Amino acid sequence: MNSFDIELVSVSKSFAGIPVVQDLNLQIPRGEFVSILGPSGCGKTTTLNMIAGFNTPSAGDVRVRGKSQNRIPPERRNLGLVFQNYALFPHMTVAENVGFGLRMRGTPKAEIGEAVDAALRSVRLDGFGSRYPKALSGGQQQRVALARAIAPRPSVLLLDEPLSNLDLKLREAMRVELKEIQEQLDMTFVYVTHDQEEAMAMSDRIVVMWQGAIAQQGEPGSIYRNPATRFVADFVGRSNILSVRRSIPGSEYFELCIDGTQIVLRSDCAGNSAVQSCCIRPESISLLNVSDAGTGPQNRLDGVVRRIVNLGAHVELLVEVANGLSLTVLVPSSRSSLVPELASTVTLGIDPQDVQVLSD
Amino acid sequence: MNRVLTCLFWLAIALVLTFITLPLAVVVAASLSPSSAVTFLPWEWTTVWYGDLLADRWLQPFLLSVKIATVVAGISGVLGVLAAYAVVYERIPGSTAIMAGLLSPLSVPQIVKGVAIVLFLSIIGLQSVLGTPALIAAHVVLALPFVTRMAATSLANFDGNLDRAAQSLGATKRQRLQHIVLPMIKPGVLSGVTFAFIISFNNIPLSVFLVRPGDTTLPIAVINYLEYSLDPVMAAVNVASMIFILAVIFLFEKIGGFSAQLHGGSK
Numbered sequence: 001m002n003s004f005d006i007e008l009v010s011v012s013k014s015f016a017g018i019p020v021v022q023d024l025n026l027q028i029p030r031g032e033f034v035s036i037l038g039p040s041g042c043g044k045t046t047t048l049n050m051i052a053g054f055n056t057p058s059a060g061d062v063r064v065r066g067k068s069q070n071r072i073p074p075e076r077r078n079l080g081l082v083f084q085n086y087a088l089f090p091h092m093t094v095a096e097n098v099g100f101g102l103r104m105r106g107t108p109k110a111e112i113g114e115a116v117d118a119a120l121r122s123v124r125l126d127g128f129g130s131r132y133p134k135a136l137s138g139g140q141q142q143r144v145a146l147a148r149a150i151a152p153r154p155s156v157l158l159l160d161e162p163l164s165n166l167d168l169k170l171r172e173a174m175r176v177e178l179k180e181i182q183e184q185l186d187m188t189f190v191y192v193t194h195d196q197e198e199a200m201a202m203s204d205r206i207v208v209m210w211q212g213a214i215a216q217q218g219e220p221g222s223i224y225r226n227p228a229t230r231f232v233a234d235f236v237g238r239s240n241i242l243s244v245r246r247s248i249p250g251s252e253y254f255e256l257c258i259d260g261t262q263i264v265l266r267s268d269c270a271g272n273s274a275v276q277s278c279c280i281r282p283e284s285i286s287l288l289n290v291s292d293a294g295t296g297p298q299n300r301l302d303g304v305v306r307r308i309v310n311l312g313a314h315v316e317l318l319v320e321v322a323n324g325l326s327l328t329v330l331v332p333s334s335r336s337s338l339v340p341e342l343a344s345t346v347t348l349g350i351d352p353q354d355v356q357v358l359s360d
Numbered sequence: 361m362n363r364v365l366t367c368l369f370w371l372a373i374a375l376v377l378t379f380i381t382l383p384l385a386v387v388v389a390a391s392l393s394p395s396s397a398v399t400f401l402p403w404e405w406t407t408v409w410y411g412d413l414l415a416d417r418w419l420q421p422f423l424l425s426v427k428i429a430t431v432v433a434g435i436s437g438v439l440g441v442l443a444a445y446a447v448v449y450e451r452i453p454g455s456t457a458i459m460a461g462l463l464s465p466l467s468v469p470q471i472v473k474g475v476a477i478v479l480f481l482s483i484i485g486l487q488s489v490l491g492t493p494a495l496i497a498a499h500v501v502l503a504l505p506f507v508t509r510m511a512a513t514s515l516a517n518f519d520g521n522l523d524r525a526a527q528s529l530g531a532t533k534r535q536r537l538q539h540i541v542l543p544m545i546k547p548g549v550l551s552g553v554t555f556a557f558i559i560s561f562n563n564i565p566l567s568v569f570l571v572r573p574g575d576t577t578l579p580i581a582v583i584n585y586l587e588y589s590l591d592p593v594m595a596a597v598n599v600a601s602m603i604f605i606l607a608v609i610f611l612f613e614k615i616g617g618f619s620a621q622l623h624g625g626s627k
């Protein structure tokens with residue numbers, strides 16, 4: 001016996017010979033909130049459907065608490081499922097929807113009533129039991145769908161982009177609620193999304209998927225700080241990605257010669273001579289005063305401000321540091337006195353630890 | 361320009377509606393005619409002819425028609441749902457061919473079908489089923505394509521995610537059919553069943569070959585009567601059966617259509 005609620009062992013799936021998921025290995029411990037994050041069409045839904053049992057893997061094994069599920073139909077896997085389009089039963093009231101799972105199991109009426117009330121309370125919809133789904137807002141419908149999935153107390157809840165039909169404000173509120181519900185019920189959540197902010201906000205762990213395979217997995221913070229590949233750096237958060245012509249190991253730092261320019265950046269990430277690119281987060285670049293002494297390990301780059309975009313909380317600058325090479329820099333609006341003029345010359349400071357070496 | 365178009369539009373609608381309802385209005389007027397000739401004098405009318413409807417001559421055929429139409433609606437409802445289920449939901453092999461086969465009776469003229477059925481029955485030595493059993497069988501053949509088509513359309517529009525949601529909640533296939541699929545396609549099936557009832561109740565071209573003398577359906581009784589006389593009783597029979605059909609449509613609307621409007625659709 002092991003402590004993994006869900007394990008995917010070398011799982012692959014092809015549709016009509018076209019591989020969609022390739023040799024996926026994933027272990028999800030009990031009680032963890034795991035997000036599968038990836039661009040549209042990368043195989044997230046297919047993966048979730050294989051866990052739920054609606055797709056059969058072409059190869060490999062899906063295990064729930066150590067037990068292979070390949071021959072178990074979806075209705076006997078005891079996993080909760082929340083759909084993007086809610087999929088509420090329109091001919092049943094909210095209470096009937098939420099009680100459906102228990103009713104199908106033949107649970108006594110009184111118990112169903114209690115479970116329905118508890119589930120509705122946990123999604124803050126008490127008193128809505130006698131309404132029909134049509135008479136609810138999108139956010140309320142989504143919460144009914146959630147209540148319906150958790151009412152039978154499955155050990156694992158699978159969610160496929162459950163918030164993507166909601167507006168931004170509601171989405172942000174629901175993120176917090178989802179996380180709270182997950183912690184309260186101590187359930188394992190597998191959450192599929194293409195929205196990296198959503199994944200960052202809720203997950204204990206993020207699995208970044210690309211073209212049917214796992215590109216990187218880890219805690220949200222470490223994925224953000226240390227993206228392993230060009231794809232992850234680009235997809236998770238915003239990045240300046242620079243091509244590296246040559247990397248020279250120094251005594252303390254690696255020196256990265258940026259392709260097509262005379263620029264050499266110091267990085268304290270362990271790279272090797274095969275490094276082809278590096279990334280710098282826009283918010284880790286600082287604007288230096290000309291008077292700052294040019295000492296220390298910090299990289300200094302001079303450039304010309306080519307574009308200024310006000311994003312509300314931040315101001316985004318596009319600074320041309322060399323012919324054909326511009327860096328995006330994010331400056332908090334609160335320090336708007338520092339925001340330079342268009343076409344003015346600025347000096348950028350980049351810590352060596354913020355220059356992240358990418359493996360491809 | 362736009363105004364002209366709008367006027368033409370409403371004029372066209374008015375013409376069509378007049379064209380459809382005027383003959384009906386004439387029949388209603390004729391049934392109220394005070395003289396035994398079919399005339400209409402708006403200042404003099406009587407309902408005396410409606411009294412004749414309760415005579416056996418009309419009541420028996422009416423009851424037979426209702427009986428046959430009810431059985432036909434039931435049988436074709438069940439068969440249509442089963443066929444649509446197999447073809448659309450289970451996607452059994454050859455479903456396109458099966459569907460085409462089920463809809464094929466639509467392409468044969470009813471008279472031809474009637475003759476064919478009579479010949480077929482006499483070839484296999486089963487003339488004895490002429491009358492009610494043959495009528496029911498023939499009407500089912502006639503009505504089945506409509507019911508199947510409507511049930512199939514409802515099933516095709518059925519949101520598969522509902523089925524999967526139910527499945528993830530532990531519902532077995534039987535439970536899903538009972539609690540999710542059937543309730544969701546009920547409005548479509550009920551419309552199909554309503555059609556089946558009306559098709560059977562009004563049918564002449566098939567029935568005319570299959571009724572037994574002295575034991576006819578209402579439309580055949582009307583035809584027989586018309587051969588000898590055209591009088592206000594005739595008109596009264598037609599008005600009564602028209603009202604009956606409207607009542608049937610209304611009833612089915614109440615059962616299925618109403619709830620469909622309230623919470624139907626899968627969005």
Ligand SMILES: Nc1ncnc2c1ncn2[C@@H]1O[C@H](COP(=O)(O)OP(=O)(O)OP(=O)(O)O)[C@@H](O)[C@H]1O
Nearest residue numbers: 015016020038039040041042043044045046047194
């Ligand atoms: N039943 C199917 N038959 C053939 N191809 C399929 C089928 N289902 C999915 N695919 C293909 O598999 C790939 C992955 O699909 P999937 O639905 O898993 O993507 P996704 O990551 O969930 O994307 P999205 O974010 O857009 O929902 C897509 O290219 C899709 O076209």
Ligand SMILES: [Mg+2]
Nearest residue numbers: 044045046160
């Ligand atoms: Mg998807």
